[in-house]
Amino acid sequence: MPVFWLVMIVLGLAALGYVFGRHRALANAGGDSRHLHSLPSYYGSNVAIKTVVPALLVMIIWLLVQPFVVDGRVIGMIPDSEIREGSNASLVMAEVRRTADGLDNAVAAGVMSDEEAGNARADVSDMTARLKDAGQIVTSTITQPVLLAAQEYRDLRRASALFMTIVVLIIAGAGLVWGMAGAKPDFRARNVVEKSIRMLLVAAASIAVLTTVGIILSLIFNTVEFFRLYPITAFFFEPTWLPSFGGGIDSDGNPLSKLGILPLLWGTLYISLIALLVAVPIGLFAAIYLSEYAGSKVRSIAKPMLEVLAGIPTIVYGLFALLTVGPLLIGVFGDEGLGWMQAGTAVMTAGLVMGIMLIPFVSSLSDDIINAVPQAMRDGSFGLGATKSETIKQVVLPAALPGIVGAILLAASRAIGETMIVVLGAGAAARLSLNPFEAMTTVTAKIVSQLTGDADFASPEALVAFALGMTLFILTLGLNVFALYIVRKYREQYD
Structure with a gap:
């Protein structure tokens, strides 16, 4: 049945x-x-x-x-x-x-x-x-x-x-x-029913915890299996990413695949940095305007329109990077312009589009944090003769700074975990370079490529995806914990 x-x-x-x-x-x-x-x-x-x-x-x-x-x-x-x-x-x-x-x-x-x-x-x-x-x-x-x-x-x-x-x-x-x-x-039917419902609620609340534990255990077990097949020092300190899906070892007994995470981490952090350089100023300035200058009518229209960006699927952003932003950058920095850029897929392309995606994330969190600053602090500043701009610079922003830093760190963890924009906008080249107009790749993009390749699932070339995922998990978890610590400390200050 x-x-x-x-x-x-x-x-x-x-x-x-x-x-x-x-x-x-x-x-x-x-x-x-x-x-x-x-x-x-x-x-x-x-x-x-x-x-x-x-x-x-x-x-x-x-x-x-x-x-x-x-x-x-x-x-x-x-x-x-x-x-x-x-x-x-x-x-x-x-x-x-x-x-x-x-x-x-x-x-x-x-x-x-x-x-x-x-x-x-x-x-x-x-x-x-x-x-x-x-x-x-x-x-x-x-x-x-x-x-x-x-x-x-x-x-x-x-x-x-x-x-x-x-x-x-x-x-x-x-x-x-x-x-x-x-x-x-x-x-005593009521006692039995209420106790049963309480147990069901506890079980429902435990699903999130058990899911997290299951994810962590699956990453740990497969990561340990990977390090049994591939040296841990080579993974963390090898400056080359060159997997050989045929496997095998060379004459010295070393694996033919070069699975160093350094170029992938560099690409991840480089693209995320450019995205934050785009998203943080625009999102923060938008939050200041909406919370301190905009009227109720403007705010009721501008804030929802800005947050529409958060509902766009990342694959659409990736197509936007591939079909629109990349060709525009080629026209300015390509051979017909400054000659710095050879193809539309580059760190700058992915970073700009990812920054646009993060703008509503930064602006919404910053707007809520700025609005949480007590009005009495603004009134006191005005009473001492300060102008509106001076009040924002000298009173509001310093008071909201811990929360804003937490919002930026949360946006950074979101940028680090992005995949589709990187796949379509940044290319697939794993390299250590400072040139933002070259193609690079990230940890998430290589996780996708390694698990969709032709390698045996028990081979290092496939299991490396779990080691990459574990590294990324620890990195983003640290950022999230640090950001939540700062935000909670800020909220406790004014509650």
Whole structure:
């Protein structure tokens, strides 16, 4: 049974349990709710919660554990020769899953019967041809071990789905009976329901924490695996980024790939610096104007229009950099102009467009921080004879400076993590250079390229993406923590 319909059945049982539990509680109280410890709705909610929560919890755990169990069973029946030919067990399992999905789709489309799809003696070449004709397979050929593993994979997946359906329905029914047994006048249904809801809220709040922990652990494990295959000193101090997707080592035993992070970090920081040089003055001046000079009508129009920039997808900014800003810079700094720029993809192109993207980020945060400065400080300055500009320079900005610095640091962390603008606007060259009119790349751009390449997922050329991600995570986390510390310290000062 599909998971969707299983969930619908469990929810239907919970709805019925709510109705029956409510009526049963009233019936046991002789139809007078005053004889009940709690309101009738609490008795119905108690039955519904005990029906749906354990059943859905078991289903979620089952769906999370099932792939590991099924994959472990299937991978054990694939011979080592097949894994060596595929160079990695995970690649072979991916082939098995694609073949199993192709068989299921072919059966659903009527291309073959279920018996034919599960025939262990089926001719491999004939099966491959039929799947290709039906457009159900993308690989060049299916080997006999892969076909047998795919058939076993289908059987195990079906059996697991059947057992899960039975177990979930049994648990839902048991929960329904359990809840109905508590529909008695002296049962403290309100206490049980409120405690259950509190636990659900705690579980919902824990999802963010668990997600963060999962992200960190996935980065750590794969980063450690990368440093087992590639020297950590070469990664952090090698000035060259030149991955060799063929792998291998040279005559001295050193890896052929040069996976130094220094040129990528330099490109990331260089582009982010140019972006901040564009965004900080414009965003800060816009915030000062909107908060101190603009009238209510102008502010009601200008602030939303400025913040529209924050809603534009980054891929659109990337296309803007590639198709508009790059050619404009070529016209000024190219061969027909100053002769400094050879192509439209350069650090300056990506930095300018990224700075435009960050303007609403800086202006909105700075505007809120400037408005948080107490009006009494402005009035006191005016009372001493200071002009409006002097009040802004000598009173407002110094008071808001910690918060503004925090906003700038948050904008910097946003710039460091940007990808699409860099991919389309800065190029893909990893180099250490001070020329802003040359193509460079960043850490995020190389993470994308390494994970979408042809390298084996267990090779250093692919695992380096996790080491890059871990480095970037630590860098942006440090900036965010520092920025939030400054902002909170500033807010505590005037609360």
